Amino acid sequence: MRPLIDVSTLERMLKRGGPAPVLLDVRWHLGGPPGVESYRKGHLPGAVFVDLDRDVAGTPGSGGRHPLPEPAAFEAAMRRAGVFADRPVVVYDGADSTAAARLWWTLRYFGHENVRVLDGGYHAWTTAGNAVAVGDSYEEVEPGDFQARPGNLPVLDAAGAAALAKAGVLLDARASERYRGEVEPIDPVAGHIPGAVNAPTLGNVGVDGRFLPSELLRERFAGLGATDAVDVGAYCGSGVTAAHEILALHLAGIPAALYVGSWSAWVADPTNPVATGEA
Template identity: 50%
Template sequence: MTAQTRRWLVDADELARLLAGDDPPLVLDARWNLLGPDGREEFEAGHVPGSRWVDLEHELSGHDDRSRGGAGRHPLPTPEVFQAAMRRVGLDPGRAVVAVDGGALLPAARLWWLLRDAGHDRVQVLDGGFAAWRAAGQPVETGPSAAVAPGGFVAGPPRLPATDAAGVQQALAEGRPVVDVRAAARYRGDEEPVDPVGGHVPGAQNLPSALLFGQDGRLLPPAELARVLGDLGPEPVLYCGSGVTASQTVLALAEAGREDGVLYAGSWSDWVSDPGRPVQTGG
């Protein structure tokens, strides 16, 4: 793939054409609110026709001893949990998927990452999310998802780069980049609206995820993403508050032609769960 090729994103008009075709994708809506109720109510108020809602908190995250990436607020689900979720929404092996969220490409990118990690590469993300779908004048459906027969999706063994706190420490010791993609104020520790401790992993650099988007709220074109992300060294370890925004940055790297982004799924919420781990504030 070259940096000019759009592989992992689809726009609203193209999604509409795909849905009208002979092999329509399964649209999965992962809308979610960080500080509010889950996204089910928003989904039922309006969504892409035929789409099905998935729950980031309970289906795209895992909270047991086998979760990858450490603890934290949104560690990765086990393959069994994720497989059950994808079967619930009727996904079969080989079927195309388009992941949708409200527009920021956060939970949709987490779903994209999980599907690829499980061996299901036929997945794209709706650029601009449901907001872009509405802005394009496309039809909207309301109400809950229709009942569907369980799918036959099988989650393969994990295959995408992911790490935990020990892996972050090893990367720093080896001189590999560790990148905090939260806003600069949270990175510096000036404010921390979610986690109990502010600051960042000592030695981590800051690349706020907002830099990956244009004024229209959509991900930058591949060549511009390559420019913004160009200073990152090989195999960058990416973290945020709880691993969701970091998935978005892995998606941006992939759109720029790089498949070497390493997800620290536990992220800052996992790092500060151990008071013995160092914390740095300031720039």
Template identity: 40%
Template sequence: MLNMYTTIISAEELQNHISESDWVVFDCRFNLADTLAGKNAYLDGHIPGAIYLDLDQDLSSPITLETGRHPLPDLERFVDRLAQAGVNNNTQVIVYDDCAGAMAARCWWLLRLVGHKAVAVLDGGLAAWQSLGGQLNNHIPQPASTAYTFSLLPNQNLTVAEVEEALDAQSIYLVDARAAERYRGEVEPIDPIAGHVPSALNRPLTDNLAEGKFKPAVQLRKEWLQLLGDKSIEAVVHMCGSGVTACHNQLAMEIAGLSGSRVYSGSWSEWIRDPARPIATKS
């Protein structure tokens, strides 16, 4: 595929390609406080041709007593959903939301997890599209299903057991994408226990942004290398509250040309399920 987009895409570039038959756009808007808000917003108006993917229904599986708040979806079911939406192995996929990629990055990461390289987040999201005069409509696409063969990329997501073992061996470095006050344990609006995994670094996802879009690659690279110091990129593992916004930090590193980090999808909400696991507060 020529001109494959694998990290972010500008609204201008999307407008130039929106009518191409081998492109599929997913609307990933979602509000943790109102789980129907994203779908309702989509029904009110979305980028023409976009198909809605729900964080809870499509990008996660049901919560259990051992999991965090957004467990990984069954990947075969996820791939079936992609095929139903008209995605094949050669499709350029674009994902967007209305919160600077915080939700769309989860879909981006899942597609990469199942081996789909041609996936990019709309930089600036729906606001960037509309700022250029991009129209919205409420037509619900009915794409023809495709055949999709996926190849799961190994070792891209760590289980909680793998995280515990690697922390004991000091072979990974966790980077927490939550806001600094949540990381420090000063507030916790969602989970029952505040704090962070001991030794985890903090890089709030908002630090990746300037005026609602990702900072330039050169700036992101400088900031991430300053945070990580001499740590190996391959040893970096991203986490957050439930494994969603962790993907935003990985995307930022990919934009910066710092490839090779991984994700702990269970994240804080899974970590605190076992009271024997240690927690820390403050920085």
């Protein structure tokens, strides 16, 4: 199943009657106001807010700033949001799907088989002139029955990421200046995993936040050495934008593993080597 859905297709699904897809709003602003504030000002009718830091990640620590949540905690969060095993789920964020891709990936990792990302997010929905709702929708949510079963998508640990950087292609989804080690606004050490190739996430989308066509994504990744003929993985600062890279690779027909702990977990171990500059 194609992991993206456009606004017009979602509109038709919502209007046709019968069980509608579960809508999850996961807007998240790194260093900005909480996403729930944007949600309360306006969201897709019937959508429920999901907090990326609280619901889609575990407690920060040696496993990184956004480690995998515990299965029981994620299951409880998704049930509160009304997620059912047999109902489709559509996730969205503000526009570029950075946070939505992490929720898409996490739901898929824990076994939900019918999850799609609204391409262009809330911006695309409102630009099309569609109605929005305000306030909270939690009171109207029927608790779901989703069961979290981990292990349905490939993941990397630090050793696996290091090995893949040598034997396959490990993509670093952060901005180029962070990859080169020129700046590091968040983590205590600047640089990248030795052997990793820089592929900034924003290169996967156009100015409107929508993903590039699959053929352009294939060309982009092929130019970086990532094809379906080699083993591919991705990491970023904390495993959020790298999930966006995994989604873009999926659209390009390239299977890839996610290093969930990413750079924040890598530098938590002082024995891990650090490279700077260009590859």
